[in-house]
Amino acid sequence: MEAAIRASAQVVSDYRRLFVNRLAYTLQSMRPHTESGRHYYFRPEAKGTGKALGLTSATLQRHLEGEITIGLYSINPATQRSKWVAIDADYDGAMEDLLKLQYHLLKDSVDAALEMSKRGGHLWIFMEKPALARDCRIYIYNLALRLGVQIKAAGLGEGIEIFPKHDELRPGEFGNAMRGPLGVHRGANRRYWFYGADYDLEKQMAYLNRLRKISEDQLRRFIAGKTLPREFERKHPPLDDRVHSLPATGREFRILDHVGKVRKVGRNYVTRCPSCAETGHDRGGDNLAISIEDPRKYLCWAGCTREMIRRAVGCPIPVRRTA
Numbered sequence: 444m445e446a447a448i449r450a451s452a453q454v455v456s457d458y459r460r461l462f463v464n465r466l467a468y469t470l471q472s473m474r475p476h477t478e479s480g481r482h483y484y485f486r487p488e489a490k491g492t493g494k495a496l497g498l499t500s501a502t503l504q505r506h507l508e509g510e511i512t513i514g515l516y517s518i519n520p521a522t523q524r525s526k527w528v529a530i531d532a533d534y535d536g537a538m539e540d541l542l543k544l545q546y547h548l549l550k551d552s553v554d555a556a557l558e559m560s561k562r563g564g565h566l567w568i569f570m571e572k573p574a575l576a577r578d579c580r581i582y583i584y585n586l587a588l589r590l591g592v593q594i595k596a597a598g599l600g601e602g603i604e605i606f607p608k609h610d611e612l613r614p615g616e617f618g619n620a621m622r623g624p625l626g627v628h629r630g631a632n633r634r635y636w637f638y639g640a641d642y643d644l645e646k647q648m649a650y651l652n653r654l655r656k657i658s659e660d661q662l663r664r665f666i667a668g669k670t671l672p673r674e675f676e677r678k679h680p681p682l683d684d685r686v687h688s689l690p691a692t693g694r695e696f697r698i699l700d701h702v703g704k705v706r707k708v709g710r711n712y713v714t715r716c717p718s719c720a721e722t723g724h725d726r727g728g729d730n731l732a733i734s735i736e737d738p739r740k741y742l743c744w745a746g747c748t749r750e751m752i753r754r755a756v757g758c759p760i761p762v763r764r765t766a
């Protein structure tokens with residue numbers, strides 16, 4: 444592990460200005476999941492009240508100093524705007540694709556910062572003022588298509604992923620989070636830097652501050668006459684989600700619709716945990732307990748989170764990985 448790094452108040456405030464566009468965030472678990480070995484992200488809640496915690500400067504400082512690792516959401520739901528676009532690539536040949544994008548962005552007079560990651564990298568582009576998520580997406584999707592850079596489509600092959608992943612959010616939605624740059628990746632237990640500056644917080648932030656940001660005018664010019672390629676339209680959540688929606692509480696997910704045979708044990712139904720099952724575990728079929736009285740409540744004894752279980756049954760809670 445690296446020596447202690449201190450983040451100054453200036454670094455924290457620059458970081459907030461560049462990267463934070465809404466106060467909801469995710470936190471990477473410090474310990475790997477017992478079965479998958481992965482460090483999952485969850486949305487932190489206040490102890491006792493269960494209220495979602497908002498991002499504070501103190502939290503950002505702890506992230507930058509490597510004590511915790513957070514994920515950031517791109518879209519502010521009040522404005523449907525984003526301060527940045529991040530392109531995530533983590534397949535063979537990912538770096539070539541990112542460098543190609545970076546080169547062609549530069550031809551548009553757009554500076555893009557390349558950040559290392561566990562496999563491949565992340566390319567970050569900043570807006571002078573928050574821009575509509577939809578417009579950001581139209582620009583980058585069209586650029587990638589023009590350059591022949593493969594974009595990952597649901598369940599199909601490899602390719603870049605572009606954040607924001609949605610045009611807009613509806614109340615209660617979060618979209619997808621990205622690992623906050625310059626923090627320590629828990630899985631890799633190391634910090635990933637931007638290539639563009641020395642590996643030191645002050646110099647990295649000075650570099651990011653110096654980058655040219657896309658102006659409203661520029662973006663308007665880039666997307667004139669363009670639309671989002673149809674196969675990548677993600678304006679609304681999938682239809683299935685809406686079928687189950689209840690007006691009062693938003694969508695209602697019922698775990699019982701998604702598990703195999705259950706048996707009654709005391710006050711619970713017990714069945715195989717779908718998340719454990721993915722990795723061939725829980726052969727005894729008794730890791731998942733579902734409350735009979737209130738089947739909205741369920742728990743995996745092996746420690747799978749709700750997020751993992753929802754993802755395993757193909758109905759992910761909209762807080763996803765952070766690359």
Ligand SMILES: [Zn+2]
Nearest residue numbers: 716719743747
């Ligand atoms: Zn499980």
